[in-house]
Amino acid sequence: MSEYFQIIKGKISDLKVIDTSLAVFGSGALNGLPAISQALIGDNLAAASQVATSNRYEDESDFLNSVQYFTCKIGNLEVRGIFCRAFFRNGDQVEVVVEPCDEDGYFAYALRRPIDHRLWLYPWAMKGxxxxxxxxxxxxxxxxxxxxxxxxxxxxxxxxxxxxxxxxxxxxxxxxxxxxxxxxxxxxxxxGGGSKEADKIFATLGYPDPKTVDMEKEILEVFINNKSTSDPDFYFDTTTEEYLRKDPDGVKWVTFYREAPPIPDYITVIDTELDDNLEDNRI
Known part of the structure; x- marks a missing residue:
């Protein structure tokens, strides 16, 4: 198994989101999420919808386990994953940290939206x-x-x-x-249930010491450490539509980052906008 994930760059399309629960994917088996998610590939939305319906009453009272399963396309590549709240949208320009699935498509461990410095992370993967x-x-x-x-x-x-x-x-x-x-x-x-995944995510994104990264502290650095949204040298443009969108209720494991480190040369990066006809080549 590689010590790094891959990165897919491009615009989101065909986004579909289903409410569900971490409990559906195994009791505490976060490492099994990519494999288990493949069971939903064939008729993923129908299967996920049944899961969400059968567990609706339990999920409503379970804040920690409440998540959303999503599928989308980045260019021509199919990406699926589980985030707390998948409130990105079709047309958003993103960089997605992924791992190829055994059969087809990719499983997302993180999604970065550069325009407003948003970072969606795998459950519990806020810290190395x-x-x-x-x-x-x-x-x-x-x-x-x-x-x-x-x-x-x-x-x-x-x-x-x-x-x-x-x-x-x-x-x-x-x-x-x-x-x-x-x-x-x-x-x-x-x-710290997602710390091992966090180490790999932050290493893929180019953080010099991924095991020490703490995105909870990072968000404090963004908004509190001698910075404010009115500062002309703020980290990003706070007038963008993406930044001004209201977050949904129950958001967790979604944060802001200050400045993205350069992606290392040894990371496999698939830029879907370099070739509009790029197929899933299972790199």
């Missing part, structure tokens, strides 16, 4: 693996430490002598270490 580990360590560590210190104060107050204090500390310390480990690995699994 190192960034996710660091975030888990920080958030879980601070939470557990704050509770531990509160309990330590209570032990000091309740202790009549040094022996009582030592006994109390010896009881709660292993307990909180265990709670930290449970919380740390749970956080990594839940919020």
């Amino acid at each position: 693996s190192k960034a996710n580990n660091k975030d888990a360590l920080k958030n879980v560590g601070l939470f557990i430490l704050s509770i531990y210190l509160c309990n330590l104060v209570l032990i000091i107050v309740a202790s009549n002598n040094l022996d009582d204090f030592v006994f109390g500390v010896s009881i709660i310390t292993p307990l909180y270490i265990l709670l930290f480990l449970i919380g740390y690995f749970w956080y990594k699994k839940l919020l």
Whole structure:
């Protein structure tokens, strides 16, 4: 398996979107999404529609699992994928990070729209693996430490002598270490479920250190770090129709980026506008 994806450039056409749920594609089996999505290729919209209908009531109350399955064409190439909300449109000029499917077409892991610096990402793939580990360590560590210190104060107050204090500390310390480990690995699994895909996505897009990329911090850099949409040197044109479109409800794993790094020469890039008759050559 290649350590990089491929990139398809061009305009979106024949876009179709179906509401569904991550639960449909396997319990936590994010790595299986490309293979499972191929089951929908033959009659993809009918199959996805049945899936969405049969799970409608569960999906409505499941914010984390709510996603959209989409199919479209970039030039003559068929692309399908699963994003939280596929609110790009026909005619949008995009760069799509893809992997060839076993039979035909491509599965999308990310979609970048340069005109307004939007980036749609594979579920849970907002951070590289190192960034996710660091975030888990920080958030879980601070939470557990704050509770531990509160309990330590209570032990000091309740202790009549040094022996009582030592006994109390010896009881709660292993307990909180265990709670930290449970919380740390749970956080990594839940919020970092797409980190391996994120590493590969960001490497394909040319980020120098893809494992440390954190798009949650990137969006803060876009709008907060000495920048505003009224700044004439803002990162992108905020008067475009694409930027002014209202986002749908429930958006997650969709972000803004500051400046796109150059795509490395060793990445396979298919520019569908260089040849309007380009066929799916399964590179």
